[in-house]
Amino acid sequence: MHEMSIAESVLGIVEDTARREGFARVTEVRLEIGALAAIEIEALRFCFDAVVHGSLAQGARLEIEATPGMAWCFDCSKSVEVAARGEPCPACGGSKLQVSGGTEMRVKDLVGA
Amino acid sequence: MCTTCGCGTDAVTIDGKAHAHGHDHDHPHDHGHDHGHDHDHDHGHAHGPGCGHDHGPAHEGAAAHSHAAGVPAERAVAVERAILAKNDAEANHNRRLFTRKGIFALNLVSSPGSGKTTLLCETIRRLAGEVPIAVVEGDQQTSNDADRIRATSARAVQVNTGKGCHLDAHMVGHAVEALEPGEDSVLMIENVGNLVCPSAFDLGEAHKVVVLSVTEGEDKPLKYPDMFAAADLMILNKCDLLPYLSFDVAACLANARRVNPAIEILQLSATKGEGMDGWLDWIREGAGEARSRRVRAAVPGAIA
Numbered sequence: 001m002h003e004m005s006i007a008e009s010v011l012g013i014v015e016d017t018a019r020r021e022g023f024a025r026v027t028e029v030r031l032e033i034g035a036l037a038a039i040e041i042e043a044l045r046f047c048f049d050a051v052v053h054g055s056l057a058q059g060a061r062l063e064i065e066a067t068p069g070m071a072w073c074f075d076c077s078k079s080v081e082v083a084a085r086g087e088p089c090p091a092c093g094g095s096k097l098q099v100s101g102g103t104e105m106r107v108k109d110l111v112g113a
Numbered sequence: 114m115c116t117t118c119g120c121g122t123d124a125v126t127i128d129g130k131a132h133a134h135g136h137d138h139d140h141p142h143d144h145g146h147d148h149g150h151d152h153d154h155d156h157g158h159a160h161g162p163g164c165g166h167d168h169g170p171a172h173e174g175a176a177a178h179s180h181a182a183g184v185p186a187e188r189a190v191a192v193e194r195a196i197l198a199k200n201d202a203e204a205n206h207n208r209r210l211f212t213r214k215g216i217f218a219l220n221l222v223s224s225p226g227s228g229k230t231t232l233l234c235e236t237i238r239r240l241a242g243e244v245p246i247a248v249v250e251g252d253q254q255t256s257n258d259a260d261r262i263r264a265t266s267a268r269a270v271q272v273n274t275g276k277g278c279h280l281d282a283h284m285v286g287h288a289v290e291a292l293e294p295g296e297d298s299v300l301m302i303e304n305v306g307n308l309v310c311p312s313a314f315d316l317g318e319a320h321k322v323v324v325l326s327v328t329e330g331e332d333k334p335l336k337y338p339d340m341f342a343a344a345d346l347m348i349l350n351k352c353d354l355l356p357y358l359s360f361d362v363a364a365c366l367a368n369a370r371r372v373n374p375a376i377e378i379l380q381l382s383a384t385k386g387e388g389m390d391g392w393l394d395w396i397r398e399g400a401g402e403a404r405s406r407r408v409r410a411a412v413p414g415a416i417a
Contacts, residue, residue: 001278002310009196017192027187031196038313038339074374085338086372095371099342105196113185 003040006105007047013107014057023112026057030109034102035069036085060110069102126273127288129256200314203282207289207317211300215407217400218300220280220318222340224333225306227326228350230258232383232392233301237267239393240299244400247294249302251280258303268292279310282317297404299396308337319399320345327351327358331365338372346377348392353382 010031018026029048033039041064048062069082075094082102088095125131195201211218221229230250237246248269250258259271270292272284285302294300302318304311312321323344325333328351334341341347347369355362362380369376379395381388 002313005277005279005281005310006196006313009199012199013192013194013196017190021190024185028189036339038309085342086335086368095367096374097371098374107192107194107196109189109191109193111187111189113187 001043001047002038003043004047004051006039006044007051010048010107011051011055011057014052014060014110015055017107017110018056018112021112024056026060026110026112028061028063028111029057029107030063030065032065032067032104032106032108034067034104035083036099036102037105038103039105041066056112065108067102067104069099071097071099073097125275125277125284126271127284127291128259128270129273197313197315200282203286204315204317207282207286210289211317211319211403212406212410214294215297215404216294216300217298217396217403218302218316218318219396219399220302220304220311220316220321221324222304222308222311222321222344223306223324223326224308224329227306227324227329228383229303229306229324230261232324232348232350233303234261234265235383235386235389236301236393236396237262237265239389240396241266244396245295245298247292247298247300249280249285249288249292249300251284251303251305253277253305268294274305278305278307279314280304280316281314285316297400297407299400308333308340312339312343319403322346322348324348324350325365325369327355327360327362327365331361332368334365334368334372341369341372341376344373344376346379346395349378349380350383352380352387353385 010029014026014029017023033041033044044064045062052058052060069084071080071082071089072078073080073089073092073094074096075089076092078091079100080089080091080097082090082097082099085099089097207218210216221233223229233248237248240246246267248259248262248267250256250262250269250271251274252258252271253274253276255273256271259269262269270288272280272288274280274284280302289300302316321344323340323346325347327349334347349362349365366378369378377395379388379391381392383389
């Protein structure tokens with residue numbers, strides 16, 4: 001359940017940003033989470049709702065943009081999209097894949113007043 | 114637990130003591146865990162103020178607007194920060210300290226019961242008098258593992274994470290302050306036994322080393338791919354038990370390489386000693402490189 005730590009880190013960034021912007025409340029937070037970032041999205045939503053309770057982001061809407069998992073296939077020398085680590089290359093069925101994208105975990109922006 | 118600083122209701126302790134220091138951040142802990150949804154969901158109609166819930170402006174829209182007079186205008190602001198930026202900054206702080214002191218730091222990760230502590234005790238015993246080793250032990254509770262390490266006469270500190278499922282860079286930073294590992298030493302950080310969560314947290318180590326024992330199952334790299342992808346070295350432990358098991362070594366190695374084509378693999382038995390030499394050589398080589406980097410950096414005007 002490291003999603004709880006992730007949610008707490010998100011709240012830390014939200015509070016830093018709110019302080020900088022002079023926001024009294026934050027109503028929406030948008031994240032970018034890669035498909036290969038080892039994050040269970042539903043667990044993160046659950047934890048986010050829990051950790052923002054009582055904070056200036058209480059009740060804030062959490063928008064999560066999923067970015068696709070990308071990997072380089074050494075067998076067919078192509079960049080391919082993969083849903084999970086350990087899956088075969090969707091183009092050639094090969095198993096030698098090096099992940100090249102989709103591990104991002106970022107706070108993109110937020111809405112506050 | 115607050116993993117921003119490791120303090121909070123389920124306080125992280127280092128050798129049984131809470132670590133106290135000033136904080137410049139807020140703690141999101143004085144809440145009950147109320148999991149009802151008190152937020153609204155998207156819907157396709159417009160409505161005015163006073164309806165009981167507000168909508169933020171579209172992300173693309175820079176124009177701020179207000180639903181009611183006297184209410185501050187909502188606006189969208191770009192943040193663009195990595196969620197684990199704070200952990201990564203503390204990890205880099207640890208890494209710079211390790212580089213400056215020539216410390217070769219390893220982050221040992223595995224399921225509970227893979228034999229990490231036995232491997233460490235055996236490693237310390239075999240490298241005694243040659244390479245100084247200090248140990249940070251991470252567990253939710255008890256100081257049993259640090260006690261086992263200290264019995265080898267190596268220095269160890271125990272970090273108890275309380276309910277926490279992994280070590281983070283901040284906890285390790287404090288543990289290292291308490292431990293004060295010497296110049297040109299090896300620092301072994303034994304993470305909480307957990308094949309999931311520790312994969313996401315950089316502690317400042319040179320390498321993550323994942324330990325898998327042959328009593329577990331050859332498909333573990335596929336079941337828990339993130340950890341095997343994050344590790345540079347996999348140790349297949351308890352190989353002395355292979356004659357009694359149906360564990361398929363070749364399939365296990367193929368599975369590990371499938372999630373991480375670059376992973377190095379060593380097969381050994383920490384209790385019986387087979388294969389330990391390869392592991393000790395791997396440590397000697399890393400420690401030698403860390404020492405060389407420190408010496409090069411210490412030359413005035415040199416670039417590390």
